[in-house]
Amino acid sequence: MDVSLLDLIGGFLAFFLTLFVFSYILGDNLLFRLAIHLFVGVSAGFVAAAVFYSVIWPQLLRPLLLGTLEERLLVVVPLILSLLLLAKAAPRLSVIGAPVMAFLVGVGAATIVGGALLGTLFPQIQASLNLFDPNAAGKAGVNFGSMLFNGGLILVGTAVTLVSFQFGTRFSNNPSLQTAWRAVYLVGRFFVAVTFGVIFAGVYSAVLTVLIERVNLLVEFIRSFLVPIG
Amino acid sequence: MKLRLRTPALSAIAIVSGAIVLLGYFIRIPLLSGLRSVFLSWALILSAIALVVGVLNLFNVHINKLKAGGEQAFFSGILMFSLVVTFVVVVFFGLTSQASLWIFNYLLLPVEASLVGILAIALLYALVRLFYRKLSLFYIIFVATAFFVLAATAMTVWFDLPELGFLRDWVTQTWSLGGTRAILIGVSLGAIATGLRVLLGADRPYEG
Numbered sequence: 001m002d003v004s005l006l007d008l009i010g011g012f013l014a015f016f017l018t019l020f021v022f023s024y025i026l027g028d029n030l031l032f033r034l035a036i037h038l039f040v041g042v043s044a045g046f047v048a049a050a051v052f053y054s055v056i057w058p059q060l061l062r063p064l065l066l067g068t069l070e071e072r073l074l075v076v077v078p079l080i081l082s083l084l085l086l087a088k089a090a091p092r093l094s095v096i097g098a099p100v101m102a103f104l105v106g107v108g109a110a111t112i113v114g115g116a117l118l119g120t121l122f123p124q125i126q127a128s129l130n131l132f133d134p135n136a137a138g139k140a141g142v143n144f145g146s147m148l149f150n151g152g153l154i155l156v157g158t159a160v161t162l163v164s165f166q167f168g169t170r171f172s173n174n175p176s177l178q179t180a181w182r183a184v185y186l187v188g189r190f191f192v193a194v195t196f197g198v199i200f201a202g203v204y205s206a207v208l209t210v211l212i213e214r215v216n217l218l219v220e221f222i223r224s225f226l227v228p229i230g
Numbered sequence: 231m232k233l234r235l236r237t238p239a240l241s242a243i244a245i246v247s248g249a250i251v252l253l254g255y256f257i258r259i260p261l262l263s264g265l266r267s268v269f270l271s272w273a274l275i276l277s278a279i280a281l282v283v284g285v286l287n288l289f290n291v292h293i294n295k296l297k298a299g300g301e302q303a304f305f306s307g308i309l310m311f312s313l314v315v316t317f318v319v320v321v322f323f324g325l326t327s328q329a330s331l332w333i334f335n336y337l338l339l340p341v342e343a344s345l346v347g348i349l350a351i352a353l354l355y356a357l358v359r360l361f362y363r364k365l366s367l368f369y370i371i372f373v374a375t376a377f378f379v380l381a382a383t384a385m386t387v388w389f390d391l392p393e394l395g396f397l398r399d400w401v402t403q404t405w406s407l408g409g410t411r412a413i414l415i416g417v418s419l420g421a422i423a424t425g426l427r428v429l430l431g432a433d434r435p436y437e438g
Contacts, residue, residue: 006332009336010332010335010336011336013336013337013340014335014336014337014339014340015340017337017340017341017344018340018341018343018344021340021341021344021345021347021348022344022347022348024348025348025351033305034305034308035341035344036341037305037306037308037309037312038308038309038312038337038341039337039338039341039342039345040288040309041308041309041310041311041312041313041316042312042313042316042333042337042338043338044285044288044313044316045285045312045313045314045315045316045317045320046316046317046320046330046333046334046338047281047285048281048282048285048313048317049316049317049320049321049325049330050320050325051278051281051282052278052282052321053320053321053324053325054325055274055275055277055278056275056278056279056282059271059274059275060275077272078271078272078275078276081272081275081276082275082276082279085276085279085280085283086279086282086283088280088283089283089286089287089290098240098436098437099239099240099243100276101436102240102241102243102244102247102436103243103244103247103272103273103276104273104276104277104280104436105244105248105428105435105436106243106244106245106246106247106248106249106251106428106429107247107248107251107269107270107272107273108273109244109248109424109425109426109428109429110247110248110249110250110251110252110255110425110429111251111270111273112421112422112424112425113252113421113422113425113426113429114251114252114255114256115421116417116418116419116421116422116425117255117418117422118255120414120415120417120418121415121418121419121422124411124414124415124418125415127411128411150400150404153404153405153408154404154407154408154411155408156408157405157407157408157409157411157412158408158409158411158412158415159408159412160408161408161409161412161413162412162415162416165412165416188412189368190368190371191405191406191408191409191412192368192409192413193368193369193371193372193375194371194372194375194401194405194406194409195406195408195409195410195413196372196375196409197371197372197373197374197375197376197378197379197406198375198376198379198401198402198405198406198410199406199410200353200357200372200376201375201376201377201379201380201383202379203353204350204353204354204376204380205380205383207346207347207349207350207353208350210343210346210347210350211346211347211348211350211351213343213347214340214343214344214347215347
C-alpha cells in the first residue's frame with residue numbers, strides 16, 4: 001500500500017475520532033464510547049508493547065535467551081518472581097503472587113519515602129532558605145530589599161497554608177487561641193485560593209490551546225477537500 | 231488444595247526489602263548500595279510484569295463482557311481487537327517503526343488531544359456550576375485570580391503593557407509560590423507518612 005494512501009486513511013481516522021470525542025459535548029453517546037474503547041485498547045496494547053521492548057526483553061528475556069552463563073544466572077531470581085507475579089492474572093493462583101506483591105510494595109514505599117524526602121521536601125526547604133540569601137540577590141542583580149519582601153511573602157504563604165491544612169480545627173476548643181488560629185486559617189485559605197486560581201489559569205490556557213489546535217485541524221481537513229473542488 | 235500465606239511472612243518481605251532500599255539512600259555502605267540497586271532493578275522488571283498482568287486482566291474482563299453479549303459486547307470486541315492488533319504490530323515492527331508511529335499519530339494522538347480539548351469546556355462548565363452552588367469569598371478570590379492571570383496573559387500578547395506583565399508575574403511567581411510550595415510539602419509529607427506506614431507494617435495493601 002502506498003504511504004500517502006496510508007496517511008490519507010490515517011487523516012480520515014484522526015478526523016472522525018476527533019469528531020467522535022467532541023460529540024461528548026452533546027452528551028454520552030455511541031460514537032464517543034466507540035472512540036474511547038478504541039483508545040483504551042490501543043493505549044493498553046501500545047503500553048504493553050513498549051514495556052516489552054524497553055524492560056522485559058532487554059532486562060529479562062535477552063539475557064536469558066542470548067546472554068552468557070553469568071547473565072543467565074543473574075536473571076534467575078527476577079524470572080522466578082515474574083512467573084509468580086504472572087499467577088496474579090489467574091484468580092485461583094493469585095495467592096502465589098502475594099510475596100512478590102509484598103516485595104514490590106516494600107520497595108515502592110521505600111522509593112516513595114526516599115524520593116519525597118530527597119526530591120521534594122529537602123529541595124523545597126532549601127529553596128525557601130535561598131530566598132533570603134544576599135549573595136543570590138547580588139548575583140541576580142535584584143534589589144535585596146524587594147527580594148526580602150517577596151521572600152517573606154512566600155514564606156508566610158507557605159507557613160499559613162500548611163497551618164491551614166494541618167491545624168485548622170485543633171485549637172477550636174481553646175477560646176484564647178481560637179481567634180488567632182481562625183485568622184491564620186483564613187489567610188492560609190486566601191493563599192490556597194490564589195494558588196488554585198493561578199494553577200487553573202495555567203491548565204486552562206494549556207487545554208484551550210489544545211482545543212484550538214483540534215478545531216483548527218478539523219477546519220483544515222475539511223478545507224483541504226473543498227479547495228480543489230472550488 | 232488452597233494455598234494461604236500468613237500475613238507476618240508477607241509483612242517481613244515488605245519491611246526488609248523496603249528497609250534495605252530506604253537505608254541505601256542515606257547510608258553509604260557498598261553492600262547496602264549494591265543490594266538496593268539489585269532490588270530496584272528487580273522491582274523495575276516486576277513492575278513491567280505487573281503492568282502486563284493488568285493488561286491481561288483488562289483483556290479477561292472484556293472477554294467476559296463479550297461472552298455476556300448485548301450492546302457492551304460490541305465495544306468490548308473493539309477494545310480487544312485494537313489491543314491485540316496494536317500489541318502485535320508494535321512488537322513485530324518495533325516501537326519506532328512507521329507502522330507503530332502511524333498508530334500513535336492517527337489513533338492515539340487525536341483521541342488523547344481531543345479529550346484534553348473537551349477538558350476546556352468541562353472546566354468552564356464546572357466553574358459556572360460552582361458559581362451557582364457555592365458562592366464564597368475564596369471562590370471569588372479563586373475566580374478573580376484565574377481571570378486576571380488569563381486576561382493579563384492575553385493582553386500582554388496583544389498590547390505593550392509591561393506593568394501588567396510585571397503584576398501578573400508577581401502574582402504567579404510570588405503570591406502563588408507560597409501556596410504551591412505548601413501543597414508540595416504537604417503532598418510529600420503525606421507520601422512519607424503513607425510510605426512509612428507500609429514500611430512499619432501498619433498498612434498491608436499486598437494482602438488482598
